[in-house]
Structures are given as C-alpha cells and as structure tokens.
Amino acid sequence: MHGLINRAIQCFVRDTYGEDCWLAVARDAGIDPPRFEAMLTYDDTLTDDVLAALGASLSKPQEELCEDIGTYLVSHPNTEAVRRLLRFGGATFEEFLQSLEDLPDRARMAVPDLELPQLELRECGRDLFCLMCKADHPCFACALLGILRTMADDYGALVCLDFVEKGPGRDLIKISLVEGTFAEGRSFELGAGL
Amino acid sequence: MTCIAQGTDVTPLLDTLMPMHLQIDHKGRITHAGPTLAKLRPDRDLRGVCLFDLFEVLRPRAIDRVSALRAQAGGKLQLRFAQPPKTALNGVLAPLGAASVLNLSFRMPVQDGVSDYALSAKDFAATDLTVDMLYLIEAKTAAMDASQRLNSRLQGAKIAAEERAFTDTLTGLKNxxxxxxxxxxxxxxxxxxxxxxxxxxxxxxxxxxxxxxxxxxxxxxxxxxxxxxxxxxxxxxxxxxxxxxxxxxxxxxxxxxxxxxxxxxxxxxxxxxxxxxxxxxxxxxxxxxxxxxxxxxxxxxxxxxxxxxxxxxxxxxxxxxxxxxx
The missing domain is CATH 3.30.70.270 (Reverse transcriptase/Diguanylate cyclase domain)
Structure with missing residues (x-):
C-alpha cells in the first residue's frame, strides 16, 4: 500500500485519538519504528494489521473506522490539501461527482506511483447517481462514503448516501441528490492553498 | 458565408468563451469587460477607461496607441496592471471592425496572479487549463513537501547512523x-x-x-x-x-x-x-x-x-x- 494511504491512517489516529493511541496501535500491529513515511511503499498486510489493531483498540467495526478516515481526510485542518484538491473537481457537488472518474489519473499526475481504485459514475435517475468503486480492499469504498458525505457538506449540498452492493471490485454507492445548494457550503478560492 | 449571424451581439458569446476579454473602441476606450476581468478590478467600472491608463504594455515595447496595438493583432502581448496588484497578463488582440477584442490570461507562475483575487473555477472558461494548472501546482507542492520531509528525516537518520558507526569515513579504518x-x-x-x-x-x-x-x-x-x-x-x-x-x-x-x-x-x-x-x-x-x-x-x-x-x-x-x- 502506498505510504500516503498508510500515513493518512496514522495521522487520522493521531489527530483524532492522540499520539499515545497511535503508538499503542503501532505496537500492536508491529510497526517499528512507529511511523509511516508518505513517500514510501509498504506491504499491504501492514495496512490490514494497523486497521485490525485500531478496530480492536477502539472496539469499532472496520467499515465505520474507514468511513471516519474518509471524513477526516476532507475535514481536518491538517489534511486541508486533500479537500482543496477534491474541490478542484467542480463548482457544484454534481460536477464534483462527475469529476471522480478522473480522480485516479489526477492523483497520478502528482504522485505517479499512487494507485487509487477506478471509479465509475452512472446517472440512474433524476438526481440519482450510482458510484462503482473497483477496489480490492474494502476500506476504499467505506472511506469514499465518508469523503462523499463530507464533501456534500463542503459544497452545501443535501444528499442521501447508501451502499447498494458490497464486495471486492464491485462496491456500489447510491447517491441521491436532494438539493444541490441546500446550504452555503465552505469557500474555495483558487490560489488560496499556496 | 459568415459564421456568426449579422447583427448578433457577440458579447454573451465572448463572455462565455473568454471571460477575461476586453472590448475596446477605435480610440482605445474600454466598452466592455468580460466578467472575470471585471472581478480583477472590483471597485472600478472599466467602461470608458482608456486601455493604456489601465495597463502598461510591456512587450512589444513602446506601444501606447490603439493603432500600434492593432498592428500586433494575433501576436503575443504582455501587459501589466498600472495599479496594484500589478498582475502581469498575457494578451492577444483581434480586430472586430473598427473595434478590437483583447483576450487576456494570467501569466506563469499562474498562482501568483490568481491568489490576489477571490476567483473560483467558474471564473475560467471550461476549456481553460488554468484551473488544472493550479490543481497540479497544489498537488505537486503537497507531494514535494512530503518528499522533503522524508528527505530531511533520512538525512537525520544518516547522520545518527554515522555517529553510531565504527568506521572512520576518511580512512576506512575502525574508529x-x-x-x-x-x-x-x-x-x-x-x-x-x-x-x-x-x-x-x-x-x-x-x-x-x-x-x-x-x-x-x-x-x-x-x-x-x-x-x-x-x-x-x-x-x-x-x-x-x-x-x-x-x-x-x-x-x-x-x-x-x-x-x-x-x-x-x-x-x-x-x-x-x-x-x-x-x-x-x-x-x-x-x-x-x-x-x-x-x-x-x-x-x-x-x-x-x-x-x-x-x-x-x-x-x-x-x-x-x-x-x-x-
């Protein structure tokens, strides 16, 4: 797994539950030294071990944890860069949804060895979208759900999100857009991130 | 055959395709500013303002009349706002009868110009790569920061390892x-x-x-x-x-x-x-x-x-x- 993803999990634990919690999770998962480097690549099993140790330590199902990680990624001040990069996807939540298919390619423009799962968006009715997440790891789709939920708030859109199907390579999220501009949303000015 | 129907007002068309354009009359007075360009000078109505009061033309040099500018039609112009923020812009001019259309864009490094104004993706034409350029700059900056943090940590680890090592690095003998x-x-x-x-x-x-x-x-x-x-x-x-x-x-x-x-x-x-x-x-x-x-x-x-x-x-x-x- 790419270090950026492992590092995101580490930062999520540190920023949400504190450094001590992370050190305990790292110890339980056998991560020594207890840190992930964002620009290195790690064995996939390490990610699983960390998520398992975290789930055990917090007594939380992994799916819930992964959704929390998704929320964290686009709402915490320490990961503002991620929110900003996603907001480049479009001026409205609907445009943002349409841009998700380009996300793996866009990510590769910045970090060539970062492999994100392929995403496919289909309109399956009026204001109704189905997002297919072709990931091997179940964590991606759950994190994606957290990201979508939080980005909808970011755009000020009112949406309902749900899994229609789950499974490796065929996670399907149904998105019904109740109102595109329900609230003000957070501001996004170009050039403000630099 | 003309492509655009005679007598049609082209301003809405230009506002969509080139939101940073200016229309100027034969005397160099601005008759219309595209919506994004207008945002760059939010406190000022640009209509009626002389182009050469608003901008300095940096290249080609010594252009201070519309006729000289029109002689450069189709070529690359470099301009800069005369008043702060003195954002530098690229331009290209095309005559439209006796009037002229001057389309403008931010110059590299594009983030320097853009960050002075409260702009969003909607302020750029959908085909304009400026927003993608900004995306790439932000993404690369974040990735580069992560790389630099890793490099400095590795550098620290290297120094620590050398301190722990038993070899004299100059001679290769033990220390x-x-x-x-x-x-x-x-x-x-x-x-x-x-x-x-x-x-x-x-x-x-x-x-x-x-x-x-x-x-x-x-x-x-x-x-x-x-x-x-x-x-x-x-x-x-x-x-x-x-x-x-x-x-x-x-x-x-x-x-x-x-x-x-x-x-x-x-x-x-x-x-x-x-x-x-x-x-x-x-x-x-x-x-x-x-x-x-x-x-x-x-x-x-x-x-x-x-x-x-x-x-x-x-x-x-x-x-x-x-x-x-x-």
Missing part, C-alpha cells in the same frame, strides 16, 4: 568507538595482544601549508601503509586527527613487534606524493603488551602505550619505545 568495544572483549576472553600507538609528526604543517585535501590524502595513505604492513588478524584504528592504533592479536613477541614497527617507521619516512608534490611526514610509536600486566586493563594499557609514544617523540624522529614491564 575510537570500535576500539573501546574491542579492547575489553580481548581482555575478557584472555587473549594476549599488543597495542601500538602511532602518532604522525609534522602533520599539522601539511594541513597548514598544502591544504586539507593534502592532509586527508596523507591520512589515507598512512592507513593503506598500515594495512599493508600488518597481518589480517591485526586491526588498525584511527583514534584521533593524526593518531593511530594497531592491535596485534596473539602477538606479544618484542622482536616481531619491533620489526613491524621499524618497517612502519621507515616506510613513513618516505614522502607521500599529493598532486605530484612530496608531503614529508614522520611517525613515532609507543607499544604496550598485555603479557606485561598481571591483569591487563585496557585503559591503563592505552595510557602506557601513550606514555611510551611520548617518550619516543622526545627522543627524536621516527623512534619506537616499549612500555617498561612492571
């Missing part, structure tokens, strides 16, 4: 830390050994007169000579600037030690060449043997070898002395 590790082990295991403490004379003069590169070269050569004149089981250390130590495992015979030391001293009397110039050094040696002690103590043996060395130094050039048994 004082290694010596402090090995000596107690020999004593604990009851292995007989001899210490030969060697110190270079005149080394400082080489550093001072011929430079540190010459000094470094001399130290490397001395290390090579020591390795060449000792056995595989002997270990050479660089324990100070121009101080060396040899540990001879299992060799305590005075005659043999004397002959090795003598060969070392005479070899070091020969000048070492650096970039064709001879460097003259010399060495002094002090020796302590474990068999001269009832219960050898590394620290005491080192002190005794050191004392013998200084006795050698006082006796003259290229001498060697044994620490007297007792």
């Amino acid at each position: 004082r830390r290694a010596m402090n590790n090995i000596l107690p082990r020999l004593v604990e295991n009851g292995i007989e050994f001899s210490l030969m403490h060697l110190d270079l004379d005149h080394f400082k003069a080489i550093n001072d007169t011929m430079g540190h590169a010459a000094g470094d070269h001399v130290l490397q050569e001395v290390a090579r000579i020591m390795a060449g004149l000792t056995r595989e089981e002997d270990t050479a250390f660089r324990i100070g600037g121009d101080e060396f130590l040899l540990i001879f495992q299992g060799m305590t015979d005075r005659g043999k030690l004397q002959s090795v030391a003598g060969r070392l001293l005479s070899r070091l009397e020969q000048p070492i060449r650096f970039k064709g110039k001879p460097c003259h050094v010399s060495a002094s040696i002090g020796i302590a043997r474990s068999v001269d002690y009832g219960k050898p103590d590394p620290a005491r043996m080192m002190a005794d070898a050191d004392a013998a060395l200084y006795f050698s130094k006082r006796s003259g050039r290229a001498r060697l002395h044994f620490h007297a048994a007792g």
Whole structure:
C-alpha cells in the first residue's frame, strides 16, 4: 500500500485519538519504528494489521473506522490539501461527482506511483447517481462514503448516501441528490492553498 | 458565408468563451469587460477607461496607441496592471471592425496572479487549463513537501547512523568507538595482544601549508601503509586527527613487534606524493603488551602505550619505545 494511504491512517489516529493511541496501535500491529513515511511503499498486510489493531483498540467495526478516515481526510485542518484538491473537481457537488472518474489519473499526475481504485459514475435517475468503486480492499469504498458525505457538506449540498452492493471490485454507492445548494457550503478560492 | 449571424451581439458569446476579454473602441476606450476581468478590478467600472491608463504594455515595447496595438493583432502581448496588484497578463488582440477584442490570461507562475483575487473555477472558461494548472501546482507542492520531509528525516537518520558507526569515513579504518568495544572483549576472553600507538609528526604543517585535501590524502595513505604492513588478524584504528592504533592479536613477541614497527617507521619516512608534490611526514610509536600486566586493563594499557609514544617523540624522529614491564 502506498505510504500516503498508510500515513493518512496514522495521522487520522493521531489527530483524532492522540499520539499515545497511535503508538499503542503501532505496537500492536508491529510497526517499528512507529511511523509511516508518505513517500514510501509498504506491504499491504501492514495496512490490514494497523486497521485490525485500531478496530480492536477502539472496539469499532472496520467499515465505520474507514468511513471516519474518509471524513477526516476532507475535514481536518491538517489534511486541508486533500479537500482543496477534491474541490478542484467542480463548482457544484454534481460536477464534483462527475469529476471522480478522473480522480485516479489526477492523483497520478502528482504522485505517479499512487494507485487509487477506478471509479465509475452512472446517472440512474433524476438526481440519482450510482458510484462503482473497483477496489480490492474494502476500506476504499467505506472511506469514499465518508469523503462523499463530507464533501456534500463542503459544497452545501443535501444528499442521501447508501451502499447498494458490497464486495471486492464491485462496491456500489447510491447517491441521491436532494438539493444541490441546500446550504452555503465552505469557500474555495483558487490560489488560496499556496 | 459568415459564421456568426449579422447583427448578433457577440458579447454573451465572448463572455462565455473568454471571460477575461476586453472590448475596446477605435480610440482605445474600454466598452466592455468580460466578467472575470471585471472581478480583477472590483471597485472600478472599466467602461470608458482608456486601455493604456489601465495597463502598461510591456512587450512589444513602446506601444501606447490603439493603432500600434492593432498592428500586433494575433501576436503575443504582455501587459501589466498600472495599479496594484500589478498582475502581469498575457494578451492577444483581434480586430472586430473598427473595434478590437483583447483576450487576456494570467501569466506563469499562474498562482501568483490568481491568489490576489477571490476567483473560483467558474471564473475560467471550461476549456481553460488554468484551473488544472493550479490543481497540479497544489498537488505537486503537497507531494514535494512530503518528499522533503522524508528527505530531511533520512538525512537525520544518516547522520545518527554515522555517529553510531565504527568506521572512520576518511580512512576506512575502525574508529575510537570500535576500539573501546574491542579492547575489553580481548581482555575478557584472555587473549594476549599488543597495542601500538602511532602518532604522525609534522602533520599539522601539511594541513597548514598544502591544504586539507593534502592532509586527508596523507591520512589515507598512512592507513593503506598500515594495512599493508600488518597481518589480517591485526586491526588498525584511527583514534584521533593524526593518531593511530594497531592491535596485534596473539602477538606479544618484542622482536616481531619491533620489526613491524621499524618497517612502519621507515616506510613513513618516505614522502607521500599529493598532486605530484612530496608531503614529508614522520611517525613515532609507543607499544604496550598485555603479557606485561598481571591483569591487563585496557585503559591503563592505552595510557602506557601513550606514555611510551611520548617518550619516543622526545627522543627524536621516527623512534619506537616499549612500555617498561612492571
């Protein structure tokens, strides 16, 4: 797994539950030294071990944890860069949804060895979208759900999100857009991130 | 056949395709500003303003009339707002009858210009790559920050590892830390050994007169000579600037030690060449043997070898002395 993803999990634990919690999770998962480097690549099993140790330590199902990680990624001040990069996807939540298919390619423009799962968006009715997440790891789709939920708030859109199907390579999220501009949303000015 | 219907107002079309355009009349007065360009000067109605009051034309040089500007139609223009923020822009002009359309865009580094204004993706034409450029700059900056953090951590780890290491990086010999590790082990295991403490004379003069590169070269050569004149089981250390130590495992015979030391001293009397110039050094040696002690103590043996060395130094050039048994 790419270090950026492992590092995101580490930062999520540190920023949400504190450094001590992370050190305990790292110890339980056998991560020594207890840190992930964002620009290195790690064995996939390490990610699983960390998520398992975290789930055990917090007594939380992994799916819930992964959704929390998704929320964290686009709402915490320490990961503002991620929110900003996603907001480049479009001026409205609907445009943002349409841009998700380009996300793996866009990510590769910045970090060539970062492999994100392929995403496919289909309109399956009026204001109704189905997002297919072709990931091997179940964590991606759950994190994606957290990201979508939080980005909808970011755009000020009112949406309902749900899994229609789950499974490796065929996670399907149904998105019904109740109102595109329900609230003000957070501001996004170009050039403000630099 | 004309493509755009005669009499149609092209302004909405231009506002969509080129939201940073200006329309100017034959006298150079602005008659319309595209919606994004208008946002760059939010406190000012640009209509009626003279183009040359709003902008300085940087390239081509010395353009201050519409006729001169129209002569550059289709070519690349460089302009800058006359008032702060003095954002630099690229432009291209196309005549439209007696009027002209001047389309503008931010210049590289594009983020410098954009960050002065509250703009969003909607302010750029959907086909304009400026927003993608900004995305890429932000993404690359984030990735580069992560890489730099990793690099500085690796750099710190490298320095820490070097500090922990047992090798003298200049000569490739073992260092004082290694010596402090090995000596107690020999004593604990009851292995007989001899210490030969060697110190270079005149080394400082080489550093001072011929430079540190010459000094470094001399130290490397001395290390090579020591390795060449000792056995595989002997270990050479660089324990100070121009101080060396040899540990001879299992060799305590005075005659043999004397002959090795003598060969070392005479070899070091020969000048070492650096970039064709001879460097003259010399060495002094002090020796302590474990068999001269009832219960050898590394620290005491080192002190005794050191004392013998200084006795050698006082006796003259290229001498060697044994620490007297007792």
